[in-house]
Amino acid sequence: MAKPITVTVITGSATRPSRTLGLASVVTGRLHAEGFVVHVLHVRDLPAEALLHARFDDPQIKTAVALVADADGIVVASPVYKAAYSGVLKSFLDLLPQFGLRGKTVLPLLTGGSIAHVLALDYALRPVLQSLDPRLVVSGLFVLDKLIELGEGGVVKLDSEIAPRLEAITKTFIDAIERLPAASEVPGN
Amino acid sequence: MAKPITVTVITGSATRPSRTLGLASVVTGRLHAEGFVVHVLHVRDLPAEALLHARFDDPQIKTAVALVADADGIVVASPVYKAAYSGVLKSFLDLLPQFGLRGKTVLPLLTGGSIAHVLALDYALRPVLQSLDPRLVVSGLFVLDKLIELGEGGVVKLDSEIAPRLEAITKTFIDAIERLPAASEVPGN
Amino acid sequence: MAKPITVTVITGSATRPSRTLGLASVVTGRLHAEGFVVHVLHVRDLPAEALLHARFDDPQIKTAVALVADADGIVVASPVYKAAYSGVLKSFLDLLPQFGLRGKTVLPLLTGGSIAHVLALDYALRPVLQSLDPRLVVSGLFVLDKLIELGEGGVVKLDSEIAPRLEAITKTFIDAIERLPAASEVPGN
Amino acid sequence: MAKPITVTVITGSATRPSRTLGLASVVTGRLHAEGFVVHVLHVRDLPAEALLHARFDDPQIKTAVALVADADGIVVASPVYKAAYSGVLKSFLDLLPQFGLRGKTVLPLLTGGSIAHVLALDYALRPVLQSLDPRLVVSGLFVLDKLIELGEGGVVKLDSEIAPRLEAITKTFIDAIERLPAASEVPGN
Numbered sequence: 167m168a169k170p171i172t173v174t175v176i177t178g179s180a181t182r183p184s185r186t187l188g189l190a191s192v193v194t195g196r197l198h199a200e201g202f203v204v205h206v207l208h209v210r211d212l213p214a215e216a217l218l219h220a221r222f223d224d225p226q227i228k229t230a231v232a233l234v235a236d237a238d239g240i241v242v243a244s245p246v247y248k249a250a251y252s253g254v255l256k257s258f259l260d261l262l263p264q265f266g267l268r269g270k271t272v273l274p275l276l277t278g279g280s281i282a283h284v285l286a287l288d289y290a291l292r293p294v295l296q297s298l299d300p301r302l303v304v305s306g307l308f309v310l311d312k313l314i315e316l317g318e319g320g321v322v323k324l325d326s327e328i329a330p331r332l333e334a335i336t337k338t339f340i341d342a343i344e345r346l347p348a349a350s351e352v353p354g355n
Numbered sequence: 356m357a358k359p360i361t362v363t364v365i366t367g368s369a370t371r372p373s374r375t376l377g378l379a380s381v382v383t384g385r386l387h388a389e390g391f392v393v394h395v396l397h398v399r400d401l402p403a404e405a406l407l408h409a410r411f412d413d414p415q416i417k418t419a420v421a422l423v424a425d426a427d428g429i430v431v432a433s434p435v436y437k438a439a440y441s442g443v444l445k446s447f448l449d450l451l452p453q454f455g456l457r458g459k460t461v462l463p464l465l466t467g468g469s470i471a472h473v474l475a476l477d478y479a480l481r482p483v484l485q486s487l488d489p490r491l492v493v494s495g496l497f498v499l500d501k502l503i504e505l506g507e508g509g510v511v512k513l514d515s516e517i518a519p520r521l522e523a524i525t526k527t528f529i530d531a532i533e534r535l536p537a538a539s540e541v542p543g544n
Numbered sequence: 545m546a547k548p549i550t551v552t553v554i555t556g557s558a559t560r561p562s563r564t565l566g567l568a569s570v571v572t573g574r575l576h577a578e579g580f581v582v583h584v585l586h587v588r589d590l591p592a593e594a595l596l597h598a599r600f601d602d603p604q605i606k607t608a609v610a611l612v613a614d615a616d617g618i619v620v621a622s623p624v625y626k627a628a629y630s631g632v633l634k635s636f637l638d639l640l641p642q643f644g645l646r647g648k649t650v651l652p653l654l655t656g657g658s659i660a661h662v663l664a665l666d667y668a669l670r671p672v673l674q675s676l677d678p679r680l681v682v683s684g685l686f687v688l689d690k691l692i693e694l695g696e697g698g699v700v701k702l703d704s705e706i707a708p709r710l711e712a713i714t715k716t717f718i719d720a721i722e723r724l725p726a727a728s729e730v731p732g733n
Numbered sequence: 734m735a736k737p738i739t740v741t742v743i744t745g746s747a748t749r750p751s752r753t754l755g756l757a758s759v760v761t762g763r764l765h766a767e768g769f770v771v772h773v774l775h776v777r778d779l780p781a782e783a784l785l786h787a788r789f790d791d792p793q794i795k796t797a798v799a800l801v802a803d804a805d806g807i808v809v810a811s812p813v814y815k816a817a818y819s820g821v822l823k824s825f826l827d828l829l830p831q832f833g834l835r836g837k838t839v840l841p842l843l844t845g846g847s848i849a850h851v852l853a854l855d856y857a858l859r860p861v862l863q864s865l866d867p868r869l870v871v872s873g874l875f876v877l878d879k880l881i882e883l884g885e886g887g888v889v890k891l892d893s894e895i896a897p898r899l900e901a902i903t904k905t906f907i908d909a910i911e912r913l914p915a916a917s918e919v920p921g922n
Contacts, residue, residue, distance in 0.1 A: 180787035180827065214781035218821050220747035247827040249663060249864035250857075254785050254827075257820030260747065281660045285627060288485040289667035290817075290857070293477035296494065297816035301527065304491060338490065338535070345534040346527070369598035369638065403592035407632050409558035438675035438852060439668075442635030443596050449558065449625040449632075471848045474816060478856035479628075479668070486627035666860035674855040679905065680871060683863065716868065716913070723912040724905070 171343055172203040174237040178244035178255025180210060185314040186277045188322040190243040196336050205233045209258040217257045227261060234262060239271045239343045246278035250290035259294060267298035273339040274306035284308045304339050307332055360532055361392040363426040367433035367444025369399060374503040375466045377511040379432040385525050394422045398447040406446045416450060423451060428460045428532045435467035439479035456487035462528040463495035473497045493528050496521055549721055550581040552615040556622035556633025558588060563692040564655045566700040568621040574714050583611045587636040595635045605639060612640060617649045617721045624656035628668035645676035651717040652684035662686045682717050685710055738910055739770040741804040745811035745822025747777060752881040753844045755889040757810040763903050772800045776825040784824045794828060801829060806838045806910045813845035817857035834865035840906040841873035851875045871906050874899055
């Protein structure tokens with residue numbers, strides 16, 4: 167039997183409840199429906215001091231880093247703070263090995279209160295992800311907070327304008343994981 | 356008979372001879388070998404005033420823009436000038452429609468004299484390409500000038516350090532064009 | 545008698561009429577009123593082929609480059625095209641020497657049709673200007689096209705929302721030129 | 734008697750000892766010698782969970798945020814991790830008010846192991862600082878780790894190549910604080 171495809175979803179919101187987590191949960195549901203094994207990693211739930219002091223040997227940090235290392239695909243979801251991804255998210259990415267996304271397909275997602283922050287996706291988040299040497303970072307999505315409705319019991323409702331775009335982008339992500347052969351890795355570097 | 360895959364290679368060097376063109380020619384050769392139909396577009400050879408005055412109705416500009424519109428894959432190759440892609444390259448990208456890379460797979464390449472410019476690929480060139488709404492921009496390559504040797508009669512020799520990395524990156528580009536279905540397009544936007 | 549302060553205003557619009565030029569003309573008027581000697585350099589009016597072929601010895605290019613070299617302050621004004629400054633503007637910046645803004649104070653201005661492009665000022669234009677080793681790049685301004693009204697005979701009217709912000713930013717630029725001593729230059733580099 | 738000029742130095746290293754802290758201490762010494770009141774804020778020493786959970790009401794966070802609010806000048810020093818500033822640094826910047834650097838003059842400093850990261854200063858750190866609406870961000874400095882020698886008892890020795898450049902840049906920072914009038918603030922926004 168073939169090894170199932172695994173995806174780790176990393177979220178970088180500093181607060182709860184969070185529209186970023188809501189958006190991530192929609193993608194998580196979609197990936198589950200595809201038959202993927204999905205792990206969700208809320209950086210905010212990791213031991214804070216271990217994160218900020220770069221304690222690579224902390225057991226929970228080790229587990230989290232392994233969840234990234236073992237995944238075929240990575241979803242990175244963060245709110246925009248100060249014209250970029252959150253410090254919470256970056257604190258975790260900083261603990262990954264230099265080429266910690268090698269061989270992986272990555273889907274970047276940002277949420278924000280104003281369309282004025284939309285370029286943070288490609289000017290701030292994407293270059294950091296590329297520095298980790300992923301196989302592929304697919305086109306991501308910036309979603310306005312007001313298009314994500316957080317309901318009772320964790321129910322999330324996306325505006326009808328954004329839902330099909332998220333679906334299309336997630337589909338490209340799934341296709342890329344499933345169809346691009348591992349053989350096309352960059353050697354050496 | 357299936358329509359052959361077409362790739363347009365856009366180069367943005369302001370001078371001749373050019374290591375950027377040398378690098379692009381290696382990739383062009385590789386794509387030919389794959390059976391692709393390849394068109395090469397040296398922006399410097401387009402009518403300069405039409406470019407800088409945004410004359411969309413100039414016949415050569417129209418032909419060049421159509422070569423991009425009709426391609427499945429796009430290779431963008433530029434030298435690094437002033438910590439970014441060249442103005443020559445950008446002058447042409449500025450003439451493309453707002454979503455002028457929609458549905459296309461893109462391979463970005465930069466050349467430069469110092470490793471200090473390597474981040475220009477992901478912080479400067481990639482965000483501009485992403486703004487054109489491509490289906491996918493694969494991981495690109497920054498190549499040091501000194502690793503590209505320009506010989507007699509247009510012969511180009513890549514250093515043994517960089518050749519396998521270029522091959523791997525080109526292979527990912529080819530795989531992405533061939534294996535990712537057009538169905539995963541982002542609608543609406 | 546003291547040498548008067550000189551400022552060169554560089555504009556990078558590909559079309560005419562242009563809101564970018566309108567914005568630049570307001571700043572030019574303000575600098576004149578301050579008693580500065582102001583030169584205006586519309587890149588689009590330079591010989592196009594000399595620009596795109598990097599012909600440093602073209603007489604008009606030489607004059608334009610000298611206007612930058614001789615100025616105390618530089619205003620750079622460009623429309624946002626494809627999530628960045630224009631290729632027209634960059635074509636000219638590419639012709640400046642490596643440290644072509646050394647010792648100079650710089651004011652960056654962008655115009656654009658959507659607030660979604662506002663981050664292009666600090667993520668795209670400013671890093672290129674910084675690479676030219678200016679003494680100082682002051683905070684700039686992104687101005688929505690609709691806030692710039694182009695009237696008869698070159699009259700430009702700024703929306704009342706943006707006019708005081710432009711005034712404040714221009715004032716900082718003027719203060720920086722007048723009050724910061726040349727002695728604080730970075731040596732060597 | 735005039736109110737003395739105050740500067741707050743923010744460091745974002747995740748580890749100790751740290752070349753970033755070494756570099757910051759040299760600047761701190763220089764500012765002391767100028768007669769400034771200098772506060773040093775090592776983000777790593779703040780309560781980690783309060784930082785990552787955005788607890789604005791934590792007493793130590795409140796004190797730290799006030800140290801920024803009350804300063805005339807801000808020095809921001811971070812190592813480069815993953816092609817950008819550290820998550821530690823960003824976690825703190827995320828807690829500042831939207832225009833938390835308004836009216837302040839800012840000096841950005843980065844340290845890194847390879848010259849390949851030099852553009853992170855202007856493409857990653859500076860846009861985040863600009864988003865906080867400072868009066869001025871002066872030209873900063875990227876310093877290679879190997880040029881910073883950490884000796885016994887906190888003694889820091891800078892390579893003779895970098896020391897005069899740091900001095901010149903610090904001098905510009907000092908001049909900007911002392912000579913630019915508060916009157917040139919941007920109103921409204």
